[in-house]
Amino acid sequence: MQNSKCIKECLDKLLSNNDTVFIVPHNRPDFDALGASIGMSLICKKNKKKSYIVIDDNYETLTSSIKKMIYDIKSDFELIKSSEINKLITEKSLLIAVDVNKDYLVSVNNYLENFNDIFILDHHMTDEHTIKTPYTFIDHKLSSASEEVSRLVFLYGAKLNPDYANYLLAGIILDTNKLSKNTAASTLSVAAKLVEKGADPTIANNLFLEDYEHDRAIQRLVDNTDFPTYVYAIATDSDNSVKMFESEDIAKAADYLLKYNVNATFAIARIDEDTVSISARGKGSIDVSKIMRLFGGGGNEFSAAARVKGKSISEIKEELNEILNPSNYMKCEEMEKLTLSLNY
């Protein structure tokens, strides 16, 4: 775990070197990316720096809960499109990327060279597309960007109201699947402190209430889940289905399945005529990013995904089963134990 005080020291320097801050979450932001953006914006306010949050997505295309959050925060924070950067940027502008580190995942991709300094705070894996800057704080063991940003908010003594505290808590809840995975003592103590500052776990959880149609899509996958061994679960839509899923719903089906006694979960469905999307979630003992990389995707050990063209859902499922067959990676004694648990 990176020391929050070191991160703050670096941020202190960057904030004093710059007068304007642009904060960017990943495209199609989720609660973690938005919660972290809000937290960073509060830190800028505390340091009397002008700040903007850059989101290019058409709000109407975002999930209903994210759309609602954006409309709720609009009056308190300056949300802009990347096309407005040129007229707002100064000689001394800092870019802060939260919950993201790759250039193709940010709206400001075409403006990176215009910034005086770039600061990255994230918990995703890096690769050759990671934005190049010396001020990079990436810890893939960290539960969420919101956890680290919350600690910084506390260190800076930035003012949190109950709504903002709820958004940061929602970010942590999202990325830890309701504090059931990737949750360290430090995660829980940040959550506790957010509650002290006025966050209400019931309200934070209620932010996730989704539309009936989304729930049906998620349940449709969950209903069609195989547990080939107690090691993993695979949820699929059928090959001859004409339903096109939203990636978020496929991811949520994989998240949902984590509540069962398996180490990794996969959800597979079609997102357009020729693309099948796979979402993978793990609890730590199976690094799902390694498996998704075999399908041309990526992510981190707990959360990964891939998009596959030119293959049917059942072909992908079969390949996954082949890869995940315990005899491919387990020692004999472990296999015996597994067989015992299966009989039981």
Ligand SMILES: [Mn+2]
């Ligand atoms: Mn995140």
